[in-house]
Amino acid sequence: MLIKEKISIEEFDNKSYQIRLVEPFEEEKAILTHYLHNIHNGVSEYYKKEALTVIKDYIEYKNENQISIVEEEALQQLLFEVENVPFPTSENYSFKFIDLFAGIGGFRLALQNVGGKCVYTSEWNKDAKKTYRENFGEVPFGDITKEQNKNYIPEKFDILCAGFPCQAFSIAGYQKGFADTRGTLFFDIEQIVEKHKPKVVFLENVKNLVSHDNGNTFKTIIETLEQKLGYKTFAKVLNSATHANVPQNRERIFIVALDPNQVKNNTYKLVA
Structure with a gap:
């Protein structure tokens, strides 16, 4: 039976996950968090392709370990994590x-x-x-x-x-x-x-x-x-x-x- 679990950006450093990857991105967390921080503007396109690959690989890893999570759910959890910080960017930036x-x-x-x-x-x-x-x-x-x-x-x-x-x-x-x-x-x-x-x-x-x-x-x-x-x-x-x-x-x-x-x-x- 698959179970639900919260995920965090820190989990991308998990050794068993890293070993699983054939060609891991050297800057995985940077790519992912930059994508999420710019997801509401055109800048996200510079990070989107590789960021979605990172998320896809991680979801596959989770599912292999009997932990159920889908891409949209993962994105929402991670987006909340990068936005819920002491010094967020103003929505009305100039x-x-x-x-x-x-x-x-x-x-x-x-x-x-x-x-x-x-x-x-x-x-x-x-x-x-x-x-x-x-x-x-x-x-x-x-x-x-x-x-x-x-x-x-x-x-x-x-x-x-x-x-x-x-x-x-x-x-x-x-x-x-x-x-x-x-x-x-x-x-x-x-x-x-x-x-x-x-x-x-x-x-x-x-x-x-x-x-x-x-x-x-x-x-x-x-x-x-x-x-x-x-x-x-x-x-x-x-x-x-x-x-x-x-x-x-x-x-x-x-x-x-x-x-x-x-x-x-x-x-x-x-x-x-």
Whole structure:
């Protein structure tokens, strides 16, 4: 006799299920949760085919183990799970963005609070990914240097935000900059911007990025954004103590780059 059972995204890590798969998707949970988060808009098409394959395989696995569940029921259960979170997206969003090097979701929370809808997330740290899922119901894709993960990025979105790794530029580290693998991740951002041409690029890093290598590292980033990619850039070091209303003296460099072809009023300034 078949029995009913609730299912959860966490169950996709079940070892007996993973062993059963002939060709498992490396980013199963990311594909599935991104599909569910965008199921009410056209962005879901970027994830739909593989997401439905994931669900089909899992239903077959459940049925083989005498647990009865159908696709529609599975979708509804999983959809409730990804939507019933502490920080859901507003239904009345006005722009779309992607969240790279997402951490636990600081950029995402800020942009959701001003009317944004996140359509793609990437973060490689496993613990940060778990926290991100608890906060937003979405599992980030992994290593953004992998072409297969870049290929899941939807074609059109308005803002790219990225707090790209700062250890390579931090005064607390060895300050190798672009000589360090983590420092070259800026050029993965460059590739994504060049391909998708978002209206706005919003970057954040440690204050030391500005002075690193006698200013050459920062100069390279600005020149790449302006001369190669055609964006108009604004940059300023801001302190969380004066802007975030928190008891923390945390200075960071913020870079905002606007595509003048898509953002006609591009005379903004970053103010202290």
